Amino acid sequence: MLKIILLMLYILSNLAFADDYAEKNGPSVKKTERFAGRFFIRNTLMEIFGKSAEPIIEANYFKAGKQVGGPCDIYEQVYHEHDHMEDPTRECPGGKPASKYPHFPKTNILRSSHLLKTCYELVYKQPIPSSLQGQNDFIKSVSKKFYPFGGDEKLRETLSLKFKKWDLESRKEALFTYCLSPGWQRL
Numbered sequence: 001m002l003k004i005i006l007l008m009l010y011i012l013s014n015l016a017f018a019d020d021y022a023e024k025n026g027p028s029v030k031k032t033e034r035f036a037g038r039f040f041i042r043n044t045l046m047e048i049f050g051k052s053a054e055p056i057i058e059a060n061y062f063k064a065g066k067q068v069g070g071p072c073d074i075y076e077q078v079y080h081e082h083d084h085m086e087d088p089t090r091e092c093p094g095g096k097p098a099s100k101y102p103h104f105p106k107t108n109i110l111r112s113s114h115l116l117k118t119c120y121e122l123v124y125k126q127p128i129p130s131s132l133q134g135q136n137d138f139i140k141s142v143s144k145k146f147y148p149f150g151g152d153e154k155l156r157e158t159l160s161l162k163f164k165k166w167d168l169e170s171r172k173e174a175l176f177t178y179c180l181s182p183g184w185q186r187l
Contacts, residue, residue, distance in 0.1 A: 038069065
């Protein structure tokens with residue numbers, strides 16, 4: 001019985017020491033954010049900007065798989081003929097090595113620059129998508145497109161304070177800001 005009591009005291013004292021250590025030195029578990037790969041980004045931007053945005057997204061973002069992440073599955077590529085693919089969205093630029101790209105890419109300068117170029121061309125070199133035109137509450141409709149589950153209250157509030165009148169230029173600036181915001185890319 002004495003051995004059990006001593007064992008319990010030993011265990012409890014170690015737990016108390018562990019709590020004390022964690023308070024002084026912070027948690028010992030590191031948390032890293034997970035960002036979506038190129039397939040998610042492409043699909044989200046295509047849903048918002050429409051089919052006409054596909055060439056811009058493909059050229060500026062999707063083909064930079066090594067920098068933006070998102071591996072290809074070479075087994076999803078089904079060919080009817082030697083060079084005719086059944087579903088072109090399954091094409092994997094980069095070939096077999098592209099299957100080894102990271103699933104959850106880390107944010108970096110190259111990834112951000114590819115998204116910056118893509119968003120700039122989508123917003124400023126094309127008309128605003130018809131699904132967002134004529135909306136009474138423009139910022140709310142853009143918010144629902146990029147953040148369907150919420151989580152952008154601070155961004156929405158900041159843009160609402162900045163733009164009192166939603167003319168074409170302010171709509172484009174707000175759309176560009178949402179496109180660049182990292183929140184909708186987090187998993």
